[in-house]
Amino acid sequence: MTLEELTARERELFASRNLRSKELHDAARSSLLAGVPMSWMTMWAGGHPIYAGEARGAHIVDVDGNEYSDLCLGDTGAMAGHRPEPTMRAVAASAGITTMLPTEDAAWVGSELARRFGLPFWQFSLTATDANRWMLRICRHVTARPKVLVFNWCYHGSVDEAFVTLGPDGREHSREGNVGPQVDPAQTTRVAEFNEIESVEAALAHGDMACVLMEPALTNIGIVLPEDGFLARVREACTRTGTLLIIDETHTFSAGPGGCTAAWGLEPDVVTLGKSIGGGVPIGAYGVGAELAQRIAAAEDADLEDTGGVGGTLAGNALSLAAARATLGEVLTDSAFEHMSALRERFVVGVEQAFERFSVPWSIVSLGARAEYRFAPEPPRTGAESAAAGNRDLEEFLHLYLLNRGVLITPFHNMALMCPATTEEDVDRHTEAFNAALEEICE
Numbered sequence: 001m002t003l004e005e006l007t008a009r010e011r012e013l014f015a016s017r018n019l020r021s022k023e024l025h026d027a028a029r030s031s032l033l034a035g036v037p038m039s040w041m042t043m044w045a046g047g048h049p050i051y052a053g054e055a056r057g058a059h060i061v062d063v064d065g066n067e068y069s070d071l072c073l074g075d076t077g078a079m080a081g082h083r084p085e086p087t088m089r090a091v092a093a094s095a096g097i098t099t100m101l102p103t104e105d106a107a108w109v110g111s112e113l114a115r116r117f118g119l120p121f122w123q124f125s126l127t128a129t130d131a132n133r134w135m136l137r138i139c140r141h142v143t144a145r146p147k148v149l150v151f152n153w154c155y156h157g158s159v160d161e162a163f164v165t166l167g168p169d170g171r172e173h174s175r176e177g178n179v180g181p182q183v184d185p186a187q188t189t190r191v192a193e194f195n196e197i198e199s200v201e202a203a204l205a206h207g208d209m210a211c212v213l214m215e216p217a218l219t220n221i222g223i224v225l226p227e228d229g230f231l232a233r234v235r236e237a238c239t240r241t242g243t244l245l246i247i248d249e250t251h252t253f254s255a256g257p258g259g260c261t262a263a264w265g266l267e268p269d270v271v272t273l274g275k276s277i278g279g280g281v282p283i284g285a286y287g288v289g290a291e292l293a294q295r296i297a298a299a300e301d302a303d304l305e306d307t308g309g310v311g312g313t314l315a316g317n318a319l320s321l322a323a324a325r326a327t328l329g330e331v332l333t334d335s336a337f338e339h340m341s342a343l344r345e346r347f348v349v350g351v352e353q354a355f356e357r358f359s360v361p362w363s364i365v366s367l368g369a370r371a372e373y374r375f376a377p378e379p380p381r382t383g384a385e386s387a388a389a390g391n392r393d394l395e396e397f398l399h400l401y402l403l404n405r406g407v408l409i410t411p412f413h414n415m416a417l418m419c420p421a422t423t424e425e426d427v428d429r430h431t432e433a434f435n436a437a438l439e440e441i442c443e
Contacts, residue, residue: 003397006440010400014046017404020063021051043411045399055082057421060408069426071347071416072408076251079276079369080331081419087279090326091319098317105321109277112328113287116258117249117271121293124316125284128250128274129157132213134310135270135286136161139211139244141302142295149203149212149243151194153383155220156213156248157274161189166384193382194218195226197233204241211244211270216260219251222374222386222413223365235267244292246270253277254417255368256337263368279327283320331420340369340418343427347371347416350431358438372415398437405433 001009015022025048029035034042041049050062058081060068073079080087095103110122125131136148136159148161156162164185167173172186190209192199203209216231218224238245247268249259253276256263261271269292274284288296296302304310348371351364361377375394380386395414402409407430409416416430 001440001443003393003441007393007397007400010397010404011046013404014400017066018046018048018050018062018064022048024051024063025049040412045396045403045411050403057081057083058419058423058426066406068403068406068408069422069429070408071418071422071426071430072410073417073419074275074280075410075412075415076254076417077275078280079254079417079419080279080327081421082280084279084327084331084420086326086330087281087323090322091281094322095318097319098314100313101318102316103318103321105318105325106316109285109321109324109328110287112325113271113273113277113285116328117261117287118258119268119271119287119289121290122285122287124321125274125286126282126312126314126320127157128248128272128284129159130312130315131272131274131284131286132156132159132162132246132248135246135272136211136213137309138296138302139246139270142292142299143210143242143244145208145210145243147188147190147206147208147210149190149192149200149209151214151218151383152191153221153387154194154213154215154218155251156215157250159213161185162213164189164191166191166193193384194224195230195381197230197237200234201237204237204243207241209241209243211246212238213246213248215248215250216252216264216266217255217367218383218386219367219370219415220413221383222380222389223367223370223372223415224380224383224386225365225367227381231264231266238269244269246272248272250274251370252367254340254370256341257332257334260367276332277327278320278323279331281320281323283324285324336420337369339420340422343418343422343424344369344371344416346424347418347427347430350427351434354431354435354438357435358442360438360442369418370415372413374414394441397441398434401437401440402430402433405429405436407433 025035053063054061060070113122114120150162152166163175163178164172165175172191190203192203245268253259269289271287362375363379364373365379374389375391376389
């Protein structure tokens with residue numbers, strides 16, 4: 001059978017397995033745009049998303065009674081697993097939901113993040129997008145510089161300045177599909193190519209960069225790891241040009257208890273986080289070094305208390321901080337990361353053996369508890385190379401095939417993530433289904 005025929009067969013099987021989900025999705029169209037509460041939910045393969053009935057640990061049961069080994073884990077938001085018991089207990093006992101007053105939990109979480117990431121001062125938001133957005137404003141204010149440097153095909157949530165890529169002409173262009181930008185992001189942002197330090201140095205040479213906003217490894221266009229010395233040279237270039245360095249660890253927290261910052265000995269001026277540190281309860285965080293904290297405090301013309309564009313009524317709420325304290329203190333611990341990374345190694349072995357067995361020219365890249373396969377014989381070294389390695393037809397087939405056999409991977413790409421509740425059986429379930437899928441493709 002051709003790939004098109006195989007995909008058509010899998011669509012039919014998906015439809016027969018998910019009758020109630022289809023019914024709910026159709027009914028939701030009368031009240032929800034596109035029939036979903038958030039537009040990215042339409043990206044699930046099959047024509048409509050499956051509807052969750054119950055989620056616990058590393059498993060989801062949908063409304064049709066299908067059970068899944070969940071290797072998506074809310075695209076990192078549920079890296080602690082679904083309904084982790086310490087987090088649920090803390091949420092139930094929290095000092096209210098929101099009061100606009102601090103709790104003891106906030107300072108505990110700040111101290112714990114300082115211990116893990118090495119930056120002494122922290123504050124909180126509801127999302128990593130907010131944390132990134134607020135820090136861009138602060139960096140522009142304290143440096144009196146207007147522009148931001150990001151990397152080609154980076155991911156920083158819905159931050160306006162990050163929706164820009166390098167075109168074939170080598171110049172910045174608003175990313176295709178960018179919805180209603182306030183201004184063309186090429187006016188606010190310069191773009192460098194990951195792992196190409198010359199492009200970073202050329203951008204910083206203009207002298208108008210407030211900060212570099214970067215993931216220590218690209219994660220939303222496939223995992224692209226930094227080459228030896230690249231991150232150190234970015235740090236050196238920032239220091240030399242007086243540019244602040246923001247490391248966004250929202251996805252790369254999978255590298256270990258202190259993310260890539262601790263695992264690789266990085267020295268950022270700012271770290272931003274989100275998603276996973278609250279065990280699924282919405283939260284974001286940003287930490288700053290002592291020198292930057294002093295510059296922020298000295299900015300007397302910055303309205304950081306009221307209407308200066310930084311902060312939100314629900315930020316730093318009691319519920320999110322209670323959840324974060326329990327998640328960091330009892331769930332996403334050092335031993336949990338060891339367990340998660342060991343299972344990721346098992347996952348990679350299974351995938352690589354399948355590559356070899358069926359002689360497919362694909363590769364897989366790991367980052368702590370996270371792994372992702374890409375349709376290229378060698379792991380891409382830049383965002384542009386990774387984008388070129390995508391194949392929507394193959395992705396649709398693989399995602400449908402895995403879904404129909406009880407395995408969820410991230411719908412936006414081919415990422416698998418381990419949580420503390422993931423088991424060898426969950427990993428092997430993917431290995432078995434992945435092998436069966438390649439066998440059909442390669443017949």
